[in-house]
Amino acid sequence: MSTLAYLGPEGTFTEAALRSFAPDAPRIPCATVGAAFDAVRRGEADGAVVPLENSVEGAVNATLDELAAGEPLLIHGEVLLPVSFALLARPETELEDVKRVVTHPHAHAQCRGFLAGTLPRAEVFTAASTAAAAMAVSDPTSHYDAAIAAPIAGEHYGLRALATGIGDRPDTVTRFVVVRRPGPLPPPSGADRTTLVAFIADDHPGALLEILFEFAVRGVSLTRIESRPTGDGIGRYFFHIDCEGHVSDARVGEALTGLRRICANVRFLGSYRRADGAAPTLRPGTTDPDFTRAAAWLTSIRAGQV
Numbered sequence: 001m002s003t004l005a006y007l008g009p010e011g012t013f014t015e016a017a018l019r020s021f022a023p024d025a026p027r028i029p030c031a032t033v034g035a036a037f038d039a040v041r042r043g044e045a046d047g048a049v050v051p052l053e054n055s056v057e058g059a060v061n062a063t064l065d066e067l068a069a070g071e072p073l074l075i076h077g078e079v080l081l082p083v084s085f086a087l088l089a090r091p092e093t094e095l096e097d098v099k100r101v102v103t104h105p106h107a108h109a110q111c112r113g114f115l116a117g118t119l120p121r122a123e124v125f126t127a128a129s130t131a132a133a134a135m136a137v138s139d140p141t142s143h144y145d146a147a148i149a150a151p152i153a154g155e156h157y158g159l160r161a162l163a164t165g166i167g168d169r170p171d172t173v174t175r176f177v178v179v180r181r182p183g184p185l186p187p188p189s190g191a192d193r194t195t196l197v198a199f200i201a202d203d204h205p206g207a208l209l210e211i212l213f214e215f216a217v218r219g220v221s222l223t224r225i226e227s228r229p230t231g232d233g234i235g236r237y238f239f240h241i242d243c244e245g246h247v248s249d250a251r252v253g254e255a256l257t258g259l260r261r262i263c264a265n266v267r268f269l270g271s272y273r274r275a276d277g278a279a280p281t282l283r284p285g286t287t288d289p290d291f292t293r294a295a296a297w298l299t300s301i302r303a304g305q306v
């Protein structure tokens, strides 16, 4: 059975995502996304489960940046998990005692309404995960009065829920990915997603448009695009992209070869089954047989068979 590293400690939303598809897998909790990836790179874990984006707060930048750097890894799958937040405190703490709250930045962003309405004077501090925040609060000498975390983290760390369901939206979903060392790709399923990072060759007007064009002309829809700084100076960015389809689909393969020609580098991060099972709607002229027929036509005209 695969051993899976994940953003820990015990009681994170990431752990809940992992358990949703591999309840019995041996687990290695890691303090950061980077540490989980390193456990996979070193061979201590077969895969890592990490948060990638949230329906309210958007991308988890640490994950985007770690995927774009270091020894390459491949995404093998994704999980969607509804997330619900609780305000957790040591048993003796009452709501009116809460002056300092600690949580993961994504959880903070999703509970702003509750904090503004119920704890308008509370200071908010960040932790590497919601469970790390709960663990910190469980220490009686802690600087913090309460953590925003999953209700299960309260059970793990002996905390009491002062409030539950405190997210600004009841329908928030987080997307987690399962990452492995490079190897054979998951086979195409008909409802796939492909993830990649495109590094612009030379910054020039229309560079992003050229990248988008490679997808648009092949009828490949993007499901996410983020620019992230390369770290090499102000104004230098790479693009982190998800598109519909599998790299073995002709239209996706052609879009990627087009990108490879115009970009300084393209890091392929995997093709894998979409958790929502949504199959793309293909425009006329963009199916595999359309590409095969067009390639056969080119072969024949190159041979002078007009």
Ligand SMILES: O=C(O)C(=O)Cc1ccccc1
Binding pocket: 007, 011, 012, 013, 014, 015, 051, 054, 083, 104, 106, 107, 128, 129, 130, 131, 174
């Ligand atoms: O901190 C956690 O529990 C995580 O798994 C990351 C996270 C934080 C907030 C919403 C979803 C995932």
